[in-house]
Amino acid sequence: MAIDIKPVDPIDRPFFAGVVSGIDLTRSLSAEAVAAIHGGMDRFGVLVFHNQHLTDDQQLAFSRQLGPLETATGDIAAPQDRRLGMELGDISNLDKHSEVLPREDRRRLFGLGNQLWHSDSSFKEVPTPTATPSSPTCARPTTRSTTRPSARCRT
Secondary structure: OOOEEEEEEOOOEEEEEEEEEOOOOOOOOOHHHHHHHHHHHHHOOEEEEOOOOOOHHHHHHHHHHHOOOOOOOOOOOOHHHOOOOOOOOOOOOEOOOOOEOOOOOHHHHHHHHHHOOOOOOOOOOOOOOOOOOOOOOOOOOOOOOOOOOOOOOOO
């Protein structure tokens, strides 16, 4: 199947987001596939890849095929205290043991800023051209809770 990229909203916002089909991101990509993705990024502000079930290692492998990776630097956790490696930005509410951080934990409070609109790395001399976020399906709390589901939780 050939890679196809179509606008999410072809009528009102044909330039904003494209849905990519005909690709399996768990496999190594051909030069043609990488070129198609770069072309899609040039055309749209966001590319959506539905139903891609990637492990962290597969996410990194896919991302490396698009260009050099930037390591996480704006984090208040020491490398040995991170849940994920320095090549993955962890914007969750989980500690290194994948337990929900207490409400008053400074790492959780620091992470609340990610809920506000911002542009990572735009301040750098050579800004990062792409980001490859993922959001595995997360279980929603069944009762009112003081914590929110993580963007990178395991279910």
